[in-house]
Amino acid sequence: MNFFRNSALWIFATAFCCGGCAHYHLGNGRGAPFRSLCVAPIVDCSGEAQFRGVLWQQLRQEIVRSTGFDLSGRDSADASLEVTVRALEQSIATTASFDSLQASSYCIKVTGLFTVRNCKSGEVHLENVPISASIFVPADRSYQDRKWTAIPELTRDLAKQIVAAIAHSW
Secondary structure (H helix, E strand, O other): HHHHHHHHHHHHHHHHHHHHHHHHOOOOOOOOOOOOEEEEEOOOOOOOOHHHHHHHHOOOOOOOOOOOOEEOOOOOOOOOEEEEEEEEEEEEEEEEOOOEEEEEEEEEEEEOOOEEOOOOOOOOEEEEEEEEEEEEOOOOOOOHHHHHHHHHHHHHHHHHHHHHHHOOOO
């Protein structure tokens, strides 16, 4: 009899906890204050020529793929996404085992900020949110080629980070 009483108690407790979790919703329930988004031209202070266009395109693709926002032109969008790339830095990540002054890999890091602004009223929804992404590239004779092939990977990580921050802010 004791076994049935303990089993019934465990079943009731489990059902009670699971029933409560089924009705839990993350966030405040208001949703984003905009439905459509425009990606403004990227402001690039890093000096890398191809970075701006690749990031702009990947941001647009990530918004379509990962959010419920409509991608619109500036005239018809509710909000504008403004991204500023501040720096693209390169530093030695590891050194060669035989010479501590010779790099065996580099860390390429990009840093920046983004702002989401209402297109009609100018109200700022998110302002100067810091973003960064980094990647490690082996230092060998083809380093320059590897650096250029790493840029799309960096911009993809940055685009995912920006879109996730926008989507999870409300």
